[in-house]
Amino acid sequence: MLQLSIRRLAQAIPTLWIIATLTFILMQLTPGGPFDQEKPVTPEIKKLIEAHYGMDKPIHEQYIQFIVKRLQGDFGPSYKYAGWDVDEIIAQAFPVSLELGLYALIIAILIGVPLGILSALFHKKPMEIVFMSLALIGICLPAFVLGPLLLLVFSTELGWFNPFGWNSFSDRILPAFTLGLFYASFIARLTRSGTLDVLKHPYIQTARAKGLSKIRILFVHTLRSALSPVVSYLGPAVAGMISGSFVVETLFFIPGLGSFFVNSAFNRDDTMVMGTVLFYAALIILFNLIVDLIQIWMNPKLNRD
């Protein structure tokens, strides 16, 4: 396990280096710069600004400086939020996204896994259709459709929740639900097929023949291996929830990293955009590693490969 972690972390270094280089190249290729505004500044001032950010040096020097700074964990200053460094903004906004993602994950698992198990237990009975249709709803109602609809019903009509903000616990419920439901339906489908697969195995028949209760068979013998595909889906799901939360964050006006990212995309805040991309990439690599470790813990056989 330790060996795997070290190897994967070592693999992450060239990956992140390539991504950093790609973002650098993209930044250079971009037509126009962050300082080309509607009100153009005089060439002298523009020169001064560019000198301040080190944009006047030859390109290879800029590249070396860019990489060295990222290695030191310095993402450079934000072009639009004057006086702020990109890492400061990330440090402030990311915990909000993380919290939202965590709640969404809990909701996705709490809805998805039971729904999947139920539809597997009722396989080929009318009830299965009911459970699977519930799971389908999540797939065809992505966040940007579900969010406004939930707001319309629970905030405007019923007045149960605030339409936006991030202050009390009740402010967390609608955004987390909006973000989590899409993943819940995927988890439900994976749980269902995983459970159906396992229930076919002879050892389950043996357990049944021994007269074990259905509940014991389900919780002790089935779920451990049935949930394995769900666990491997959690890596991309968590990464997607945390990085894909910008729709939800813009909808509910939540000051998370996602809404900062979208705003910087609009404002041409290049350093901020690039910094966020690098940060997200590192995060995804980390989550995939964690998920692999959990899978090995659940199924030690995998460790041999």
Place this chain on the structure above:
Amino acid sequence: MINSKKEKLELSKRAGSVPTNLWQTLCKSNNARIGFTLFLTLSALCFIGPFFIPHSYETTQLSIGASAPSVVHLFGTDVLGRDLLIRTLVGGQISIFVGFLATAVALIIGTTYGMIAGYVGKKTDALMMRFVDTLYALPFTIMVILLTVLFGRSLVLIFLAIGAVEWLTLARIVRGETRNIKTQAFVQAAQLNGLPHHQIITKHILRNLISPVIVFATLTIPSVILLESVISFLGLGVQAPLASWGSLINEGAQKFDVYPWLLIFPSIFFSLTILSLNFIGDAFRDAFDPVL
């Protein structure tokens, strides 16, 4: 000698080509029937419907503003007085169009890339797949947003950008399949007979890749439509006066408390399309049953 139909089917499955009874399987499946009926109806509405509607998607009527659904405007009008029905249908054209075109881009890049990696093998393969792994670490949606930000906002760019991020999975699948096919006797026979590489690739390998590629395509179209809608929803996609479902839902989401119909009608069309495409994708996957 191949005698029975069953053996033929087994063989074709092993080589990854189209099963002989594909259409029978598809026609029997309820998922396929529901999916195709729903999707064809919706596409017909979007592509033929506008000819029968006496409004234009871009003519504004500021005097009426946002009006609730009525006999003249079945779906009501938006804030600028534009007919929502025709905007929903024209928006649907764009969403569906982008969905298919971006998938085509992904298919072309992914198949070519995966086939070369799998066929050439060795160090080239390792290097090429390492590159795919690297791109995998990038968040997809964020990459597309990045590309649209950097290179301006246009329809062509959107499907190029989406296609450019969606090909990765296919490249992996195709590479694996190509490696399998390459070890089979008929490819080795062709190589021994001195058939040039490009002909082996087009004649023998490409043909046997059809099944995983089709399944991938049917499963990718809905996710591409979804991605385009997210981008348009954020205001980075299709520019006014044109609309796609994403941008219409965005307009609706801003005014949903006052003009709920602006949100509800585009959402219904969008959700039903995604639903039908998912049904079709599932049906194809069941019919081909490749190892995906």
